[in-house]
Amino acid sequence: MKKKSLGVNALLNGLRSVLNLIFPLITFPYISRVLSVSGVGKYNFSSTYVGYFTLIAGLGISTYAVREGAKYRNNYKKISDFASQIFTINIYSTVISYVLLFLSLILFRNLAIYVNCVLIFSIQIFFTTMGTEWIYIIYEDYAYITIRSVVFKIISIVLLFILVRKPGDYLWYTLVTVLSSVGSNILNFVHARSLYSIKLVKKIDWNLHLSPIFIIFASTVAVNIYVFSDVTILGLLKDDEAVGIYSVAVKIYQIAQGLLAAILTVTIPRLAMLFGKRMFEEYKQVLSKVLNTLSVLVLPTVVGLIMLSREVTLVIAGSKYLDSVMALRIIAWAIIFSIFSWIFSDCVLIPSKREKLVLRTTLITACFNVALNFVLIPIMSYDGTSLTTVLSEFLSMSLNLYWSFDIVKDIMVGKDNQKAMFTSVIGCLFIVIYCSLVQYCVSSMWINIIVSVVGSVLGYFGILFLLKNPVVTSYVTDFMKNVTDFMKRRNH
16 A cells, blocks of 8 residues: 555645534534524533443444554455454444433433434434444545545535524534534445445454453543533533533634644554554654644644633634633643643554553543542532543543653653753743733734734744754755755756
8 A cells, every 4th residue: 555644644634624623613603693502502412412322332443443454454355354343343332322322311301301402413323333434544545534524514514504593493503513424424434335345244353352442442431431521510510501601612622622633643543553563663753753743733722722712712602602711711721631641542552552551541530530520510610620621631641641651751851852842832932922912902803813823823933943943943844855856856
C-alpha cells in the first residue's frame, strides 16, 4: 500500500474536523435561538443517554480494530478475514445494546418525557456499527472520509433550516442530527464492501479478540462515565435548564478540542503500525513531532478561548446563555489535559499493548469524576460540573503519563519539547496582554473578535519564530524548501 503523508492526512482530517465543527457553529447559534432552553436540555440529555448504549454496541472495537488491523492492511486476505470477524462481533454487541435500551425505557418511567427523542437517537447505534469507520482509519483514507463529510453536512444544514422553525422542534433537530450520521454510515458500508470483503462469519477467534476488546471497552466505559456523567448527574440534581446552559460551554469546549484532536487522530494508525513492526526509532520521531506540535497549539487555543469566552458565547448561543461564560472559562483548561492524556493513552499505551494500564487510569478517573460531581454540582451547579471535568482530565493525564513515562521520557525531557513548551508560554503571555488591551479599547463585539484573533495569531507565531521554536522553525524551513523545489522544477 502506498504510504500516506501524515501532513496531508492531518490537513484532510483537520479539514474534516473543521467541517464537523462548522456544522454546530452554523446550527447551534440558530438552534439556541429558535429552541427553548428546556428543549436544548432534552436534546442533550437524550443524546447523552443513548450514548451509553452506543458505547455498549461499540465495545471498544474501533480502537482495537485500528491497532490490530494496521498490521494487516497490506494483505487483502488477512485484513478481510480480520474485518469480517470484528464486524460480526460488533453486530452481536449491537443486538445486546438495543435489548438493554428498550428494557431501560420500560423499567424507568421517569424517562417517559425523553422516549421519542431517545428512540430517534437510537437509530444511530445500528448504523454506526454498519459504518465500519475503523476500516478507513486503518487505511488512512482521509480523503474519502473528508469528501463524505462535506456532502452530508451540507445536506444536514439545509434540512435543519427547513424543519426546525419553532421552540418545540427539538425532535426535528434530533432527526436531522441522526440523518447526517446514518447517511454517512450507509455510504461507508456500501463503499467498504466494494473495496474489501466484509461479511458476517460463523468462525471467530474469540480467544484472540475478546480479552483486548473487553479491556479497551472497560476503559472506554470508564472514560465515558466521566464524560457523560456530568450531564446525567447535572440533569438529575438540577433541571433541563441547567443542562441547557452547561451544554453551551461543553459544545464550545468540544469544538476547540476537536480541531486540535484532528492532528492526533491521523497519527494513531501510523504509530500503531510502527510500534507493531518494532520500528521504534521512527515511532519516537513521529511521536515527538506530535507532542511538540500540540505543545505549540493547545495552550494558545485555551488562553484565547478564555480571553474571548463572553464574545464566543454571544456569537454561538446568544445572550440568554451568558450564564455559561464562567463554566466555559473553567472547562477550557480541560482541553490541555484531555489532549495530552489522549496522546499518552492512544499513541503510547495502547500501541504498546498496555490496555490494562489505560483501564486502571480510566477506572480511577471515572470514580473520582462521579464522586466529585455529587459534591460540586449542589454547590456550584454547572460551574461545578466544569471544574470536575478539569480536575478529572488532569488526573487522567497524570496517570497516563506515569504509565508511559519509560517510553516518552526521552521526548519529554528533550530540548525540543522543553523549548516548544517554554516559547509557547511566552507567546501566550502576549495573547493575554494583547486581548486585554483590545477589549479595553474596542467596544464593538465583532471588531473585538476579529482584531483579537488576527493579532493574537500573528503575534504568537511571530514570537515563536523569533524565539526559534523548533516546531515553527521546522515548518517554515519545510515550506521554504518546498517553494524552492517548486520554483526549480518550474524553471527547468
